[in-house]
Amino acid sequence: MEQAIEKDYLTFTLSDKVTMEKVQYKNRYGISVAAHLYISKDFDKSRKYPAVIIGTPYGGVKEQGAGIYAQNMAERGFIAMAFDESFNGESGGEPRKTASPDIFVEDFSAGVDFLGTHPNVDREKIGAIGICGSGGFALTAAQSDTRIKAIATTSMYDISRLNRKGFMDSMTDEQHKQTLKQSSEQRWNDFTEGKYAKTPSFPDQPLPAVPEGLDPVTSEFFEYYAMERGFHPRATGNFTVTSSIAFNNFPLMSYIETISPRPILLIMGENAHSKFYTEDAYKRAAEPKELVVVPGARHIDLYDKVDLIPFEKLESFFKENLK
Structure with a gap:
């Protein structure tokens, strides 16, 4: 008999130094975004604090890594918020499990809308952290949203580039044409059947071990999402098949150099399979920028x-640049 999985839980232990509040707000498309707001228990209600908005890894939810970041930043004196992207997690939007580069970028700015109207947030001191795929969304949001004063990414992925060129630009032109053909024709199937086909998902129960025969990258993601380490029933890792069409038409970070003179901090693991994307973003970004390599760390670490x-x-990065 399968064990019932409680959907309303964190994959980490809530610190006794912070409070966590469930909040909800709308983005400019009218979609309700669900978030967790973390504030230190020592905070002074008469003061205003710097704030940081934190996006999830691509396919993740706020109860996982983004919440860990928000909790730790709150312990360090920031008002921090982890959110679920539209169509995913506890956020609104239909069809479910859609991935939209435009709307995922907008979700960062919607978070700035919310934080900037919080009575204890200094709206001139708001930064963003993007983990994995949300790193590309955070940087893209900052290109046009000047209210984001400093941006950090960890284990960054460029999801648009991944869709258009394959992992580390390994896709041939012929392969790309074939993927476009398949996703385009899928639209007819979706329209006819009245439902949206989705890519494969992680199991709905945590696994005792990573399945054999997976490629190294997929195996690493299974280690986090499909085992007790990071399993959450809302983080199924799948999206509608036709979501890839939008990423092909919406290149992320095209104007990354225009973020300057606002600072960028790019963090990656020494052994991360995704290093290619962080290193390229660092080359393209203008000063001030900094690249930090974490010894021994993989992507999911x-x-x-x-x-x-x-x-x-x-x-130190955000305290120096949100002052």
Whole structure:
């Protein structure tokens, strides 16, 4: 008999130094975004504080890595918020499990809308952290939303580039044409059947071990999302098949150099399979920028391993640049 999985839980232990509040607000498309707001129990209600908005890894939810980041930043004196992207987690939007680069970028700005009207947030001191896929969304939001004063990413992925060119630009032109053909024709199937086909998902129960025969990248994601380490029933890792069409038409970070003179901090693991995307973003970004390499860390290790995530560096970066 399968064990019932409680959907309203965190994959980490809530610190006794912070309070966590469930909040909800709308983005400019009218979609309700669900978030967790973390505030230190020591905070002074008569003061205004710097704030940080934190996006989830692509396919993740706020109860996982983004919540770990928000909790740790709150312990360090920031008002911090982790949110679920539209169509996913507890956020609104139909059809469910849609991935939209435009709307995911907008969700960061909607979070700035909310934080900037919080009575204890200094709206001139708001930064953003993007983990994995949300790193690309956070940087893209900052290109046009000047209210985001400083941006950090960890284990960053460029999801648009991944869709258009394959992992590390390994897709041939012929392969790309074939993927476009398949996703385009899928629209007819979806229209005819009245429902949206989705890509494969992680299991609905945590696995005791990573399945054999997976490629190294997929195996790593299974280690986090499909085992007790990071399993959450809302983080199924799948999206509508036709979501890939939008990413092909919406290149992320096209104007990353225009974020300057606002600072960018890019953090990656020494052994991360995604290093290619962080290193390229660092080359393209203008000063001030900084690249931090975490010794021994893989891609997923910067989701949840608090002994490897350089929170002291994140604290000093945002305190220096949100002052």
